[in-house]
Amino acid sequence: MDLFPYEARAIQKDIVRNIETTLRDGGHIVLEAGTGSGKTISALVPSIHHAYVHGKRVLYLTRTNSQQKQVVEEFRRIRKKAGDGELPSPNPPPAPADVYEEVLREINSEMDGLEDDGISGQVRDVGPWEGGPGRGICVALQGRNNMCPLTSEEAEFITGTPDELSKMCSERKKNTTSRMMGRPQGGPECRFFSAYLLDDGMEMRRWAARTCPTAEELVTECLRIGICPYEVTKALLPEAVLVTAPYIYFLAPFIRRRLLEWMGCSLEDLIVVVDEAHNLASFARELSSISISTGTVRLALAEVESMGDHRIGKLHTIRDFLDMCLGALSGIAEEYLIDEDGLVPPSALSETMMMLFRTNSNRLEQMAAEMMHHGQAIQDIRKARGKLPRSYIHRVASFYLTWQELEFDSFSPLIVKGGRSGDLSLEAYAMDPSIITGVLSAVHSSVHMSGTLSPLNEYRDTIGLPEDIPLVKLPPPFPACNRRIVFDNELTTSHEVLSRDPEMLPRIRDRLAQVLKASKGRNTAVFFPSFDTLSAVMGSSELEDGTTLSPSLDVEREMFVEIRRSPQGELMELAGDFRNSRGGVLMSVIGGRLSEGMDFPGETLEVVVIVGIPYPKPTARQRALASFYDVRFGKGWEYTVHAPAARRLLQAVGRMIRSENERGYAFIIDRRARHFLDEIPDMQPAENVISDLPGFFEGKL
């Protein structure tokens, strides 16, 4: 605990102790500790200490870039506590010449026909690093879309995928280096990269070692002297005892290989901390899934218009293939789409295309391969013009070929109807995140933590962690009397009950009105499982326009109603107005941006009402997932229906208490809440909310 920068609370000591034991044994731990526990500092202290003593490195993965800031700030405090600048590095930092030679080797590997030894005399000759060994630093790494200054100069770049931006960057670095070597290629260059190569790097390294900047601070400093922030960050990585990066840097195999190269270590050298771990499985599924939409096919047709059509096979053109793709997608939708999605046979795509083209599967694959070739040529042309190497023709053809090769054991083939656009998508939905998260088992240790991770065994199995690892659930970090959670033991929004009992909805509405009257004067959020339930309970079909609420809910309180698909800016404004209100009511959906992503500190949220249980919708995707986990663990319902509903409930309830001095009252209007007593053990059946709620805040309970 020597590195803990302030007096550790009991729960923090608990977290540290658990993680220390895990690190000592070189294992893994899944840990749930509520918001306000101080998880970040409690995970960093033992991890960094272990890294120093045993020559390891800490990789702290976050879901969003904004979460990195806290990691960097806590590291600064740890370093200050240890005596600024006195922390030893886990490995001796490489001599700077090695670092830059590595950068040059990297460029060289991207350069056609240029010799290694042609470079060294043309660019800076860096001397020994005056910062000296013995200084551990922290590096915050973000993608090029945040760190490459060209993204603010070329509007298109901000939309680039990691792969597109990486290719664009390599091309510009190659051209820049070639010109600096006296062999100009004439293509687009990067002035930030040439300045980076010519800079002696010492000033920046000393500054970074002194300040341990956030990614945003590093970008600002690099722009001040006109050098590339991304390259500077890469160059700092070998010296870092702590690297914080978005999930994708570890989960995408290609990017992970590069990161390990840049850090100069192997998987066994890593202590990985996964923050907000409840997001990991869905992130991994999204990363592994592939899809193609009618919108993308139409963009490919527009590309044919602008770049020209080409013959593929003997009788057809790219345009024919794309038209057939559109026809196939709508044919598949006609046959298999129910509401928003539908399960399709894996062979449906090629069979429909074969029927439309009157050809066989081999010829179709041959045509797709030729399309890929043309798409590649378009990517090269765009790259040479300084654009993103993007081709929609390539995307369609590549999807077609990948789909044909896919093993569908752990992928679910789906036709999906998009929201506002109404686009159709054919998707191979990756049901098993452990295919890519399983790599976590290969690191020295991993720490998976979140305030809402229960049920922990589901998380462990879904992520693919070993069965015998510790699953630790710590009590809330505030006194038990600060929170009261009750549930209505009579009412329910169960679809089955609603369809046979016409009185149920009005009764739910009345109960909600009672709670809103009882909580008058206190900011209250009401979360519904979906916009459909919101509209049904509120008794208004006009609610989507934010115009009308049922008269029975006229409780004389200021209402803030989330509108379906409202843009992020409007949503932030709504949340801000609600925070600033005195006794306002926020109506929103659970599992959305307000119930999970935003903070409502202090008295800006004191009461949470949850109407219904946020079970996932029984879509085809959901059913496929349930039967996958039934086969694998015999726990389809528990892992794919109960577990996500439990986390959503915990997330929504967790909005109201963000620090140990706050108090909050949650009311769940659904008798099925009793199935979640394992995850929310302090929940009780409601008795008389009209007296109970005000009594709680007046301290009479």
Ligand code: SF4
């Ligand atoms: S070298 Fe840096 S500034 Fe230049 S393209 Fe690459 S990331 Fe952007």
